[in-house]
Amino acid sequence: TNTPRGEMTIQGVITYKGREVGTFDRTITVEGKGKVAVDHTELMIDTLHRSHGLGDRFNAHAVAKYQEMGVDRITLHAGAEVGGFAWARQGFRWSSKEEALRGGHKALDLVDSTTRVMPKIPEAEKQQIYKETAALRKALAAGEDVQPIHIASIGERGARWQAGDEAK
Numbered sequence: 001t002n003t004p005r006g007e008m009t010i011q012g013v014i015t016y017k018g019r020e021v022g023t024f025d026r027t028i029t030v031e032g033k034g035k036v037a038v039d040h041t042e043l044m045i046d047t048l049h050r051s052h053g054l055g056d057r058f059n060a061h062a063v064a065k066y067q068e069m070g071v072d073r074i075t076l077h078a079g080a081e082v083g084g085f086a087w088a089r090q091g092f093r094w095s096s097k098e099e100a101l102r103g104g105h106k107a108l109d110l111v112d113s114t115t116r117v118m119p120k121i122p123e124a125e126k127q128q129i130y131k132e133t134a135a136l137r138k139a140l141a142a143g144e145d146v147q148p149i150h151i152a153s154i155g156e157r158g159a160r161w162q163a164g165d166e167a168k
Contacts, residue, residue, distance in 0.1 A: 006030050014045065014058055021049040024058070028071075038066055040076035059090060088148030097143070104140045107151045108133045129155055 007029045014022035025042040045055050066074065075095070076087060094100035115121060115129045132154045140146050 005032070009041075014054065016049060016052075016054055021046050021054060022058075026062075035072045036070060037073040037075060038071050040074065056090065088152035091149065093147050100146060101140055103148070104146050104151065105137065107148070108136055111151065111154055125155070 007027060009025065009027045011025045012023070013020045014024060022045040023042065024044075027039040027041055029037045029039070031037055040059075043055055043058070063074070074092075076092065094103055112130065112133050115126050118126075121129075136146055136150060136154075
């Protein structure tokens with residue numbers, strides 16, 4: 001028998017208290033052998049409504065629905081500004097070792113360069129961030145399982161890779 005294949009794009013607005021606060025775009029694909037994948041093409045929350053957990057709640061609801069529908073895989077390409085850290089905190093992982101190397105180094109470069117230009121970060125904290133990014137780079141080079149959440153956790157107490165503590 002032929003397995004159905006197809007693709008559907010869903011776009012819409014996100015409302016909060018009756019006001020439009022963002023947009024979303026998802027592509028649902030039925031792949032070979034009936035596998036269903038959802039690509040999170042876009043999620044934009046306007047700047048006035050960020051940091052209120054709206055995106056987290058929207059995505060949690062969506063993922064619960066995907067599980068009900070039997071979705072096999074969720075993919076996304078996170079933006080550097082906010083998206084990468086938000087998705088990391090929701091448990092999304094690199095899809096391959098190659099992506100981890102490429103994406104990990106790119107994210108660590110972004111952390112380092114942002115840290116350099118942030119005048120309000122005390123020098124001692126900057127040095128700790130640089131030590132943590134160096135430890136993560138070393139772990140990536142050693143083929144360890146460095147995931148986006150590890151990068152998003154830089155500077156937090158109990159982060160998995162602290163300077164000189166890579167083997168945790």
